[in-house]
Amino acid sequence: MPDLLYLCAIASGSSGNAxxxxxxxxxxxxxxxxxxxxxxxxxxxxxxxPSDLDxxxxxxxHSDHISGLRxxxxxxxxxxxxxxxxxxxxxxxxxxxxxxxxxxRPGADFAVGDLGLSAFSTPHDAEGSVGYCVTDGQRRxxxxxxxxxxxxxxxxxxxxxxxxxxxxNHDVDWLMSGPYPPYLKRRIRGDLGHLxxxxxxxxxxxxxxxxxxxxxxxxxxxxxxxxxxxxxxVGHMLRARGYDGVALEVASHQVCSPAFEV
Ligand SMILES: [Zn+2]
Ligand SMILES: [Zn+2]
Numbered sequence: 001m002p003d004l005l006y007l008c009a010i011a012s013g014s015s016g017n018a019x020x021x022x023x024x025x026x027x028x029x030x031x032x033x034x035x036x037x038x039x040x041x042x043x044x045x046x047x048x049x050p051s052d053l054d055x056x057x058x059x060x061x062h063s064d065h066i067s068g069l070r071x072x073x074x075x076x077x078x079x080x081x082x083x084x085x086x087x088x089x090x091x092x093x094x095x096x097x098x099x100x101x102x103x104x105r106p107g108a109d110f111a112v113g114d115l116g117l118s119a120f121s122t123p124h125d126a127e128g129s130v131g132y133c134v135t136d137g138q139r140r141x142x143x144x145x146x147x148x149x150x151x152x153x154x155x156x157x158x159x160x161x162x163x164x165x166x167x168x169n170h171d172v173d174w175l176m177s178g179p180y181p182p183y184l185k186r187r188i189r190g191d192l193g194h195l196x197x198x199x200x201x202x203x204x205x206x207x208x209x210x211x212x213x214x215x216x217x218x219x220x221x222x223x224x225x226x227x228x229x230x231x232x233x234v235g236h237m238l239r240a241r242g243y244d245g246v247a248l249e250v251a252s253h254q255v256c257s258p259a260f261e262v
Pocket of ligand 2: 062124126
C-alpha cells in the first residue's frame with residue numbers, strides 16, 4: 001500500500017482559511033483562520049484529532065489565517081512554523097505562540113515529520129507573507145493564496161506541483177462595479193493584494209503545463225466572486241490552452257472539501 005499524500009481544504013476564502021495536508025504518518029495544518037472547533041471538525045472528518053498535528057504552518061498574520069490559532073494551540077503541542085515577520089505579529093497577537101514558534105526562511109527547505117516543505121515569499125500587505133510547497137519525496141502540492149501578482153519566486157515555488165490550491169479571489173468587473181470603497185478596491189487590485197480569477201487562471205495554466213493534475217481555486221471573495229464564476233473563468237482558460245484533463249475544483253468558505261489525492 002503506497003503512503004499517499006492528501007490535501008483537504010477545511011475552509012478557504014476571504015472569511016477564513018485552514019488547509020490540511022497529510023499522509024499516513026504526518027499531519028500538517030496550513031493556517032488556522034477559522035474557529036478551532038471547525039478545524040477539529042475537519043480533522044475528525046479526515047480521521048484525525050488536534051493531537052495528531054505535527055506542525056502548523058502560518059502563511060501570514062491576517063486574521064482570516066490566524067483567528068483560530070489561540071484556542072487551537074491549547075489542543076495540540078504542534079510547533080508553529082512562520083517567517084520572522086509573521087512570527088513578530090503572532091507574538092503580539094496570539095498568546096501562547098511564543099514558545100511554539102520555529103522560524104522559517106523563504107527558499108530554505110525544512111521538514112515536518114516525514115514531509116519536506118519549502119516556503120516562498122508572496123507579495124502581500126502583511127510582513128513576511130509566504131506560500132508553501134509540500135512533498136513526500138514523490139508527490140508535491142502547494143498552497144498559493146493572498147498575493148497581488150505572481151512573481152518569479154512564486155512561480156519557481158509552485159511549478160512542478162501535482163496539485164495546487166490557487167487563489168481566485170475576485171472577478172475584476174464585479175469588484176470594480178461593486179460596493180467596496182475606492183481605497184479597498186485599490187488595495188485588492190494592487191501589487192500587495194489578491195489574485196483575480198484571470199490571474200489565478202493564468203497560474204493554473206502554467207501549473208497544468210508543468211504537470212499538475214488537480215487545481216483547486218481558493219480564497220474566493222464572498223462579495224466579489226462566486227464558485228460558479230471562478231470555475232467558469234478558469235475552466236475556460238484551461239480548455240482554451242488544451243488542458244481539458246486537469247481536474248478543477250473550488251474550495252468553500254463553509255464546507256470542508258474531500259481529501260484530494262496529490
Ligand atoms: Zn487571506
Ligand atoms: Zn491576507
